[in-house]
Amino acid sequence: MKKIVALMLALMLALSVAMAAAETITVAFNPEYPPFESVDGKEYVGYDVDLIKAVAEKAGFEIEFEAMDFDAVIAAVQTNKNTIGVSGISITEERKLSVDFSDGYINAGLIVIIKKDSGYATTDDLKGKTIGVQLGTTSDFAAEEITGQSNVAQYKTFLSAIMDLQGDKVDAVIVDKPVGMAILASLKDDSLEIVDMGLQADWYGIEVNKDNPELLEKINAALKELEAAGFYEELAVKYFSTEEEAKAE
Amino acid sequence: MSIFEEWWLPIQTMIDNREPLNFFQNIYKEIYMNAIKDDRWLLYLDGLWVTLQVSFFAILAGTALGTILAVLRLPEVTELKYRGTNPMKKIGVAILHFLSGFAKFYIDLIRGTPLLLQVLIINFGIFGSIRIEKAIIGVIACGLNSAAYVAEIVRGGIMSVDKGQTEAGRSLGFSGPSTMLWIILPQAAKSALPSLCNEFIALIKETSILSYIALTELTKAGDYIRSRTYSAFTPYIISGALYLLLTLILTKLIGRMERRLRASDH
Structure with missing residues (x-):
């Protein structure tokens, strides 16, 4: 011992x-x-x-x-x-x-992911809508500017936001461009689409x-x-x- | 300009000049950034209000459902036998046995899995494609979870009531169910109250898990402010203090209720 x-x-x-x-x-x-x-x-x-x-x-x-x-x-x-x-x-x-x-x-640049049939094209369309983001990211800050703090749904992970978009609980998701591209490529969900609304991104x-x-x-x-x-x-x-x-x- | 901003300005200047702050200036900086600036204290109160509402309705739902589950799990139900020939009564007993088995399964399932997973499954699975308020999902998830714990507490309370009470009730002409409702349950509630208080407190704190489905409750309010001010922990202390306030008030209320109920002890 x-x-x-x-x-x-x-x-x-x-x-x-x-x-x-x-x-x-x-x-x-x-x-x-x-x-x-x-x-x-x-x-x-x-x-x-x-x-x-x-x-x-x-x-x-x-x-x-x-x-x-x-x-x-x-x-x-x-x-x-x-x-x-x-x-x-x-x-x-x-x-x-x-x-x-x-x-x-x-x-990387920011893009917006929406449901195809919603037809949102500009940030004005998203005013007052619920936007899903990952908490504390630049997407979060951008969303807050577009729709106001109380309309932003902030998740711990970006993937949860996408799932609530699929489940119609949020109207749009803002995310870094390559991340959005990658997730849409792997989800193969034809009801979603990526829209570039010209959001300003940082390095x-x-x-x-x-x-x-x-x-x-x-x-x-x-x-x-x-x-x-x-x-x-x-x-x-x-x-x-x-x-x-x-x-x- | 408010007095808070007047106090803040010299500190702001010091930060801009990269001068080190002393202990008290640091504390004021934390408080100013995390509670005063941009009226951030309102966000905590909003979060507190959401937490309070969700907890309240979850406790109501959990207690109601839990009591039903508890009754289904009683020996009076599980050991119920019917040897007569009335087919309706036979079916009735079979249904009761099935419900009782389901209650046991439900309690085991809910108590045996983490609340976080239950919340995520309810949000992304069961209500996966239904647009529904996050707060309602929170009430449902926490209520269903709490019911399993309440069931065992209430069952313990009922078992602690002397068998003579049932016999007394029956011999006074009460039916089985009304003996339970009017004689046993009120006495069970009294002995279960301290454990129930425990469960309610736990439930209030567990609603913090709902921040994972983007419900802006009290923990999330702290998280949100932290993501804007980059303070390591001050928002959590403020949120924590508010939780403490909430649970202390609840403890006080239930303590008062216990004293009231004790007044009938002779």
């Missing part, structure tokens, strides 16, 4: 030493947002996952992924120096008050804690290298059905 305890203690010690040795950055994200991040079997996959893996390799730090709700990501980054947020997060002025952002790496960036400018610098340097090497286009080809959709440039 004593031997086992001693062994356990030794093991724990060894583990803690090993953990302290490598600098590990926690990647906070919400893997329910294909094609940017999702779960495939036991693996996390997607544009953001590939990107941050490449960034970590270039900048020389280890990463571990931690899945959470989207609205929890920014708090996780705020409260922990070694946590970064990589979750299709648009760079906005309000968010910049709480966290630092890397350079933008993609501007996606990586969230870094305000007290860790060294890390931010490393990430930005890595992003620059990757961009120069044509990695963004590579990812766009891999994850978006056509290169045009990505508007990576």
Whole structure:
């Protein structure tokens, strides 16, 4: 018995030493947002996952992924120096008050998903209608401007909003363009359609804690290298059905 | 300009200049951002109102349905035998047995699965293609869930009433059902009340799960404000305080009711 305890203690010690040795950055994200991040079997996959893996390799730090709700990501980054947020997060002025952002790496654009027979074509048609969004996203802010706060149905996951659109509980869903494209392609639901209402979108960036400018610098340097090497286009080809959709440039 | 904004302006200037705030300035910043700015405190009250309404109707529905389930699960029903030849009565007993079996199945099913899943299944499955108010879905989901717990509490309450009470009722000429309704249930309610209070409190707090189907109740109100102010936890503290207020008031009311009922103890 004593031997086992001693062994356990030794093991724990060894583990803690090993953990302290490598600098590990926690990647906070919400893997329910294909094609940017999702779960495939036991693996996390997607544009953001590939990107941050490449960034970590270039900048020389280890990463571990931690899945959470989207609205929890920014708090996780705020409260922990070694946590970064990589979750299709648009760079906005309000968010910049709480966290630092890397350079933008993609501007995805916002689109509106509606039921075909509803025939909504402009944002004016959506005034006073119920719009489903994922809580705390730029789609959420856009929807609030169109239809007013009390008419926006904010979900924990974007997929729930789509399901309530299918179930007629909301009239429209606003989401990032590649995400909307991907979900419609996999749902194969002919009653839904995508409408571009010219909504203004922001660039996606990586969230870094305000007290860790060294890390931010490393990430930005890595992003620059990757961009120069044509990695963004590579990812766009891999994850978006056509290169045009990505508007990576 | 209100007094709150007058207090805020110097802090805003400090934040713009990236000067560090002291402890009290930080607290005021959190309160101002999460409750005062843009009249955000109204959002908590709206959320509180939704939570209150949903809880109230869910408790009513849950108690009514739960009591029916409890009665169906009583030995008087499960062990009911009819040896006569009247076919109508035979069918009646068979139906009662079926309902009793269903009640047991229902209670096991509901108690054995998480409320969150029940809410999601009811919203996206059962009412998947029906346009219906989210608050009503909330009342249905929480009411159905609560009924299973209430059933067991009420059953315990009924079992705790002395058998002599039933015998007394029957010998006074009450029928079986009216003995239950007028003599047993009122006494059962008295002993079940503390456990029921527990269940009601749990139910009020569990309505927070309804934020998953985009109902703007109290937890969601906090979530919403947090997604606008990026405060790590202050909105949750405000929401939490309001839940506490709600449950404390309920506890007080039920405590008063218990004292009233005790007045008949001699």
